[in-house]
Amino acid sequence: MNDSYFDLNTFWSGIQDRFAANMGETAYENWIKPVHAANVDLANRTVELQVPSDIVMQAWDNGNYTAKFMEYAYDVAHDFFKPELKVVKVVKNPVSSRSHESKTNFTATDYQLNANFTFDTWVVGDANELATSAAMAVSEQPGRQYNPLLIYGSSGLGKTHLMEAIGNRLKELQPDAVVRYITTDDFMNDWVDAISKKTTNEFTNTYENVDLLLVDDIQMLQGKDRFQEEFFNIFNKITKSQKQIVMTSDVLPKDIPGLNARLVSRFMQGVAYDIQKPDFPTRLAILKNKSEEAGIEINNQTLSLIAEQVDSNVRELEGAFNTLTLMARAGRPINVANAQKILEHLNITRQKIITVADIQKIVADDYRVSIVDLLGKKRNSDIVLPRQVAMYLIRTLTDTSLPKIGQAFGGRDHTTVMHGTEKIADLIETDYALKQRIETLSAKIKEKS
């Protein structure tokens, strides 16, 4: 087995998922999402997390997040890897080459492309075939046929991998090409930064002067009018000069609530391909590739068991596989029985489907209100609170979009749902009893589904 094989990103994203499931959206966005898993030292069993500012550092100290990290790390890797945690503050990335030229202090977030996210490590199957061909075409002839290219689909299905593969391939073919990868969140943060430093010209130059701009998670633009305006301008400049834009989103632009109609139409002026959940042969092929990369031999039966059970999210598939490799590192045999134990431990004995109706019923029972009232028009507080709690739980435990949640609550508007879920997310920051109640409800829902 290749000793250096440990996918820190997958390990950290497993832990982030658990944070996300157990805290409010706002707290997650502020304190967990900006944290970067920088290093793992397997020999000394330490993981280094980098936080971008003192405020986030304080939140980690005050919010007991280190203890939570340990708990979730155990969930992800159980006995096979129990790390010590080192949390350090690191200021944002160094200036990009363009901002050097500009002699200002505008600092663009400048990611390196993930070198593992290439077409070579990508497995093509029915669920991603069209998106893959479009991505390959774009990497070979950017700015021509498919501009913009939008890749959309649920979390953990490979959107970022495929998008970065385009960037990596273009750099291989044209080493001088300017490729910039950015998450929508960082784009917005950079814009705020540029405004405060009065360096908006440099900001615009940095983002416009590219051959290929890769923008991850554009659904984060929802309801952010100011950023949408700026993004619209940059988008137009890039596409007009026949440079390429590739974007990812969890839904089609028309389904992103609060996305300006002009942007919806611009985003759809190229092509949009979705990535679906991979079928069994694709999942098995992904696992086989992984075991080859890791240099460990795992028999077909064991891989099949994992591919069979982890059927809806490639990130989870990789998580199970990584735990298996840790098990091998600990000297235990890799076989069906041990794989089964891992799946049980990771709670992946077949993906459970949580439905909107289940959540509504469980919340209604818990608050002793009727389903009719929960979904109805009454506005007294003993109905409004459980209604908002149910909306919040549906939003956090399922992939249901805001408009669909609205429909499931008697045809309410998506902004009402957004308001309700945000209100609960804020409340549980300060209301410990409510937080506990929601955690208990969440556990009950997961158990019953």
Ligand SMILES: Nc1ncnc2c1ncn2[C@@H]1O[C@H](COP(=O)(O)OP(=O)(O)OP(=O)(O)O)[C@@H](O)[C@H]1O
């Ligand atoms: N078809 C595939 N072949 C190889 N690896 C894959 C494939 N699909 C997904 N993966 C792997 O699954 C993991 C999750 O993929 P990725 O981060 O790209 O998902 P995503 O759709 O962008 O998720 P999110 O929306 O949560 O950011 C990555 O490690 C990626 O390499």
